[in-house]
Amino acid sequence: MTLLHRLTGAPPGMTPRALMLRFSAIGALLAGTAGAFAAAGGWLSPSALTPARIVDRFEQVNGPHPGFRRNHAKGLCVTGTFAGNGAGAALSRAGVFAAGRVTPVEGRVALAGGQPYAADAATTVRSLALRFRLPDREEWRTGMNALPVFPVRTPEAFFEQLLAAKPDPATGKPDPERMKAFFATHPESAKAAGLIKARTITEGFADSTFRSLNAFRFVAADGRATPVRWALVPERPAARETAAQAARTDKNYLFDNLVAQLRQEPLHWRLVVTIGRAVDATADATLPWPSDRESVDVGTLTLVGATPEEAGNCRDVNFDPLVLPDGIAPSDDPLLSARSAAYARSFTRRAGEATSPSAVAATADRGDAR
Amino acid sequence: MTHPTRFNLPARLLHWSMAVLILAMLFIGVAMVGSLADYGTLVALHRPLGLLILLLAILRLAHRWHRPPPPLPTDLPLWQRRAAHASHIALYGLMLAMPLVGWAMLSAGRIPVAVVGPLVLPPILPQNPMLYAWLRELHTTLAYGLFGLILAHLGAALLHGLIRQDGVFSSMAPWRSRRSAGSF
Numbered sequence: 195m196t197l198l199h200r201l202t203g204a205p206p207g208m209t210p211r212a213l214m215l216r217f218s219a220i221g222a223l224l225a226g227t228a229g230a231f232a233a234a235g236g237w238l239s240p241s242a243l244t245p246a247r248i249v250d251r252f253e254q255v256n257g258p259h260p261g262f263r264r265n266h267a268k269g270l271c272v273t274g275t276f277a278g279n280g281a282g283a284a285l286s287r288a289g290v291f292a293a294g295r296v297t298p299v300e301g302r303v304a305l306a307g308g309q310p311y312a313a314d315a316a317t318t319v320r321s322l323a324l325r326f327r328l329p330d331r332e333e334w335r336t337g338m339n340a341l342p343v344f345p346v347r348t349p350e351a352f353f354e355q356l357l358a359a360k361p362d363p364a365t366g367k368p369d370p371e372r373m374k375a376f377f378a379t380h381p382e383s384a385k386a387a388g389l390i391k392a393r394t395i396t397e398g399f400a401d402s403t404f405r406s407l408n409a410f411r412f413v414a415a416d417g418r419a420t421p422v423r424w425a426l427v428p429e430r431p432a433a434r435e436t437a438a439q440a441a442r443t444d445k446n447y448l449f450d451n452l453v454a455q456l457r458q459e460p461l462h463w464r465l466v467v468t469i470g471r472a473v474d475a476t477a478d479a480t481l482p483w484p485s486d487r488e489s490v491d492v493g494t495l496t497l498v499g500a501t502p503e504e505a506g507n508c509r510d511v512n513f514d515p516l517v518l519p520d521g522i523a524p525s526d527d528p529l530l531s532a533r534s535a536a537y538a539r540s541f542t543r544r545a546g547e548a549t550s551p552s553a554v555a556a557t558a559d560r561g562d563a564r
Numbered sequence: 565m566t567h568p569t570r571f572n573l574p575a576r577l578l579h580w581s582m583a584v585l586i587l588a589m590l591f592i593g594v595a596m597v598g599s600l601a602d603y604g605t606l607v608a609l610h611r612p613l614g615l616l617i618l619l620l621a622i623l624r625l626a627h628r629w630h631r632p633p634p635p636l637p638t639d640l641p642l643w644q645r646r647a648a649h650a651s652h653i654a655l656y657g658l659m660l661a662m663p664l665v666g667w668a669m670l671s672a673g674r675i676p677v678a679v680v681g682p683l684v685l686p687p688i689l690p691q692n693p694m695l696y697a698w699l700r701e702l703h704t705t706l707a708y709g710l711f712g713l714i715l716a717h718l719g720a721a722l723l724h725g726l727i728r729q730d731g732v733f734s735s736m737a738p739w740r741s742r743r744s745a746g747s748f
Contacts, residue, residue, distance in 0.1 A: 203641075203728045216726040224719050231711060234591045236598035244598045331684035333676045349600045510693050511674060516604045520682035528601055535603035545673065546697025 243350055245535040249543060251353060255360045256308030261549025264540040266321050266337075268312060269304030270449045270554045271508035274460070274497035276326055282467060282492030285420050286412035288521030290326050290334060291492055297326045299495065302508040303399045303452060306339065311553045313445040316395050316435045320448070322404040322426065323513035324495070335517035337533075338404035338426060342393050343386045344479035349532035351380050386480035397433040399452045400461050408515065408533075409476035409525040412467070421470035421525060423483065426463035426495055449554045453500045463495040476525040502555030509549070512541035569634050570735045578624045580738055582617065586659065589613050590711050597704075611666075612679050618663035625656060637730040648720070651713060658710040664688075665706060669699035 196210050204213050236242055252264035259267060280293025290297045305312070306319035319339055326334040346352045358376035359368045377384035396402050405425040412420045444450060455461060468489045475481045503509035516524055516534040524530045571579065589610065596606035636645055670677045671687035673696035678684050689695065725733025734740075 202723060203639075203730070205729060208727070213727065220719055220722045220726065223722065224715050227718070228715060231591065231594060235594035242598070243600060245600060245603070246598075248600075330682065331676060331686060332678075332682055333684075505693075506691060510691065514675070516607070517676055517678070524604055531602065531604035532600040534607070535600050538603075541673065542697055542700050545693035545700075 243353055245532075245539040248349065248353055248356075248532075248536045249539045251356050252308045252540070255356055259308065259310050260547035261544050262310040262552075263304075263308075263544060265308050266302075266304040266306055266323075267308050267310035268314075268449075268553055269302045269321075269503060269508070270452065270552075271501045271503055272301045272303055272322075272452075272456070272497045273499050273501070274299050274301070274495060276324075276465070276493055276495050278493040279491065281490050282412070282465075285414055285422070285467065285469070285490065285492075286521040287415040288334065288412075288519040289328050289332075290519065291521075297328060299327070300325050300508055300511070301497070302503075302511070302513065303449070303500075305448070310550075314448040320399055320402050320404075322399070322402075323508075323511075325508075325511055325513065325517075326519075328519050332519040333517050334519045334522060335511075335513045335515065336406060336424075337513040337515055338406055338424075340396075340402040340404050341407060342389045342405070343482050344407040344529065345383055345386050345390060346380065346529075347382050347478050347480045348528055349536075351383060352529075352532070354380075355383065382478065382480045389482065394432065395435045397435055397451075398448050398455075400455050401428045401430045401432040403427050403432075404463075407479045408527045408530050409470060409474075409479070410518075410530075411523040411525055413521050413523055419523065421474065421476045422467050423470065424465060424467045427466050429462040429464065429494075446554055449500075456497060456500050460496050460498045463497075464491050465493050465495060466490070467492050477527050479527060479529055503552040504555070505549075509552070510545070512537050514538065514541075569731060570740075571633060572631055574627055575624075575631060575633070576736060576738060578620060578627065579736055582620050582624065582659070585613060585617050585620070586710070587714065589617060589662075590707060590714075593707055611677065614663040614666050615679055615685070617659065618667075621656070621659040621663075625660075634735045636732065637728075640730070651717060651720075654713055655710075655717065658706060658713065662703070662706055662710060665699055665703045669696055669703055672696040672699060 196213070198204070198210070198213055198217065199206065199208070202213070202217065232238055236244060249264050256264070256267070263269070276290060276297045276299050278291045278293060278295045278297070280291070282288075282291030283293065285291075289295060301322060301324040304321045304323070305314065306321060312318070319341055321337060321339045323337040324335070328334065346355055355376055358372040361367055362369050377387065403425055406423050409421050409423050412422050414420070466489050468483060468487050470476060470483055470487065474483045474487070501507060514534050514537050515530055518524070570576075592606050592610050592613070596603060596610060599606060636648060640648075667677055667685065668689045671689040672692045674687075674691045676684045677687070721733050721736070724730055725737070
């Protein structure tokens with residue numbers, strides 16, 4: 195009897211050769227299972243782009259800002275309601291579109307970028323994220339931008355663009371050579387950048403149109419799916435940003451103006467759903483859909499108040515675009531899954547960090563004291 | 565009264581279906597956190613599977629209570645008996661803890677625990693971002709622990725089946741071996 199016999203408890207009749215063979219087979223199977231697990235976890239492909247690497251790049255470009263969102267870091271919480279007019283119910287079985295249904299909504303207006311204390315600037319992309327609270331714990335979360343199209347088509351392009359657009363410490367602006375190189379390899383982004391540059395920049399949040407940019411699918415009660423994009427169109431007529439406003443010295447003028455406007459009266463947006471045709475790209479958010487596409491006004495968003503970010507309000511909500519009620523489903527747009535993954539990673543990191551007060555909180559508090 | 569030498573059919577069905585589900589779940593979980601393209605699809609699978617595993621684990625624990633497993637061979641060294649006992653407690657504990665920690669973590673992060681269609685589970689913890697971050701970390705640590713434990717379980721089972729040939733493996737084998745058939 196060998197030592198291996200004694201250690202494993204093999205019957206004495208088993209030849210040492212058979213024992214070694216069986217022992218090795220077990221080892222190989224365990225090693226194979228562990229190897230497959232490592233492969234599934236991405237350890238064998240360290241160059242692959244992951245959610246963690248996207249969030250790392252935000253931290254690399256913007257510096258550390260513990261407790262804040264890694265993107266759209268500067269923001270303000272808003273509250274209101276959404277009243278469905280019934281027109282959306284033919285397209286989606288989500289209860290939020292039923293005629294006369296009033297759904298409580300909390301949200302967040304913010305400026306794109308990972309600098310929580312940056313001064314407001316007219317050209318910074320404005321965003322509005324909403325959380326519709328439906329019956330039976332269902333939710334619809336959506337993050338929208340005041341842009342005509344999204345600047346990139348894939349998460350990989352997003353990752354490259356983040357670095358290419360990093361401001362040069364010497365000039366405070368992105369290095370034009372790097373942007374040029376990025377656009378050369380991403381012609382779809384060059385086209386999108388043209389559309390984005392040509393957009394009308396309005397006075398503030400209140401007269402901005404916020405768009406889903408990514409396509410989704412509305413699923414009707416009979417299971418019929420329709421490709422859609424949606425936009426919140428302000429009822430307040432859009433006013434162009436004037437030179438005087440652009441020269442404001444108030445670092446938070448966009449947020450302060452919204453707070454002041456909401457103190458005077460509620461603000462309304464119409465939720466307009468654009469219906470895509472079979473030829474319209476659903477997996478490319480850099481492409482606008484033709485302007486003649488049918489669109490349906492499905493209800494009105496009313497914002498009634500704003501509160502600075504603090505524990506327990508919009509600050510602690512992950513506006514994950516894949517938190518959807520039954521009746522709204524993701525499209526094949528690769529950005530949706532990537533956004534969901536990167537938001538989850540950013541949320542997990544900031545949730546575990548001590549948070550400093552928002553820049554907007556400071557002004558809003560001062561406003562209250564006046 | 566003689567002890568049965570095999571787990572009964574419901575026990576074997578529960579064991580093997582859960583073996584497939586839990587391994588699939590661990591692979592989905594580890595792939596999900598590193599994935600951009602498939603993240604949405606994998607999360608949508610992860611949650612209903614987790615709930616299913618939780619329900620099956622409760623059922624299995626209840627079944628085990630009524631039908632204790634066949635005894636281990638009497639010639640098994642004491643340390644191995646102790647290791648077998650402890651690892652089974654840990655396996656059952658993790659089968660229950662993993663889905664519960666996942667559910668609790670989403671609750672603390674105020675993330676709807678959407679299962680399938682319009683079904684959303686109620687939160688089981690109040691909102692608390694710090695607690696969410698901690699539970700999120702715990703979920704990962706426990707998952708690696710469970711995977712390691714499953715490897716050890718698999719290795720030990722194969723050692724019993726291929727080398728010791730003492731009836732421990734055949735007591736749970738999905739097929740009936742000649743050896744155990746004789747003892748029935």
